[in-house]
Amino acid sequence: MSAWLPAAPCTPQACARHEGARRAPLPAVALLLAGCALTLLGVLSVPAVLLLGPSRRDRLIRRWAYAVVRAFGVRVRVTGCPVEGARPPAGELVVANHVSWLDIPLVAAVLPARMVAKSEIRAWPLLGPLAALGGTLFIERDRLRALPHAVRAVAGALAAGSRVAVFPQGSTWCGRSGGGRFRPAAFQAAIDAGSTVRPVRISYRTTGTNAAGATAFVGDDPLAASLWRVVTSAGLTAEIRILPPVPADGEPDRRALARAAQSAVASDRANLPAASVHH
Numbered sequence: 001m002s003a004w005l006p007a008a009p010c011t012p013q014a015c016a017r018h019e020g021a022r023r024a025p026l027p028a029v030a031l032l033l034a035g036c037a038l039t040l041l042g043v044l045s046v047p048a049v050l051l052l053g054p055s056r057r058d059r060l061i062r063r064w065a066y067a068v069v070r071a072f073g074v075r076v077r078v079t080g081c082p083v084e085g086a087r088p089p090a091g092e093l094v095v096a097n098h099v100s101w102l103d104i105p106l107v108a109a110v111l112p113a114r115m116v117a118k119s120e121i122r123a124w125p126l127l128g129p130l131a132a133l134g135g136t137l138f139i140e141r142d143r144l145r146a147l148p149h150a151v152r153a154v155a156g157a158l159a160a161g162s163r164v165a166v167f168p169q170g171s172t173w174c175g176r177s178g179g180g181r182f183r184p185a186a187f188q189a190a191i192d193a194g195s196t197v198r199p200v201r202i203s204y205r206t207t208g209t210n211a212a213g214a215t216a217f218v219g220d221d222p223l224a225a226s227l228w229r230v231v232t233s234a235g236l237t238a239e240i241r242i243l244p245p246v247p248a249d250g251e252p253d254r255r256a257l258a259r260a261a262q263s264a265v266a267s268d269r270a271n272l273p274a275a276s277v278h279h
Helices: 025-049 054-071 103-110 119-123 127-133 144-159 185-193 223-231 254-266
Strands: 075-080 092-096 114-118 137-139 163-166 196-206 237-242 276-278
Touching: 025 054, 025 127, 025 223, 054 075, 054 103, 075 103, 092 103, 092 144, 092 185, 092 254, 103 196, 103 237, 114 119, 114 144, 119 127, 119 137, 137 144, 144 163, 144 185, 185 196, 185 254, 196 254
Parallel strands: 075 237, 092 163, 092 196, 114 137, 114 163
Antiparallel strands: 075 276, 196 237
16 A cells, blocks of 8 residues: 555545436436546646746636536536635645546636646546646655655745645545545645645535545546546536635644644535535
8 A cells, every 4th residue: 555645445436426416318328428528628728838838828717627517517616715816825735536538628727827737647548648748747656655746846846836736645535424534745845845734625525425435536446437437417517616725834744744634624514505606
């Protein structure tokens, strides 16, 4: 078991299943084709997008990522602290719980960032090339010796003023109960760069029901099967709550900083009503 990317106990057989109303096959196929087409469009557009200034690039990424989530038939609800103005000079480390592949475009729709991802994603069709061209920081999850290099890479990106997003649980969890603890390595990068940490809570619901089973992408679940569960789930809503930033120098060490961020994400306060936007 890797210290950087531990395995979750969640399995497709136990966790990844439909709950609630289903969408008819024909509309589901249309959504699947629309979502894949927009993803492909993003891949083809990356070289041109990289030529834009940071502000225009972020706006375009947010709109594209939001469109991808909506194209797969998922509504978006954003709550919590508004994020305005320029990024902090020392960058910002965005940390969130991890349920699904949907988490990636969902975070990008609100907080465009360089993602930290397992190296296997580089070989994924469509998403792999897009991730690489978009500045994703790939890590080798099965090589503990590569961990210090990964921390230095994240710290360097933060110190250069980038926003970096990581899922510090190290693996996807179905979200039915609890989840993995936040691993401290990425938080060391925030301390080294003197950046802030931005906790984010992600959840998925259908009408009055937890939709973790439909969106869960765990274990050896095939991506195609997960895509089909999402597009056939009627009334699916992704909820992303942006929590107040945590200064990296506000805790004594990386483990305490990881615990503070995890507590913020897991707290009941993360589910309280606040300023919200429905899309």
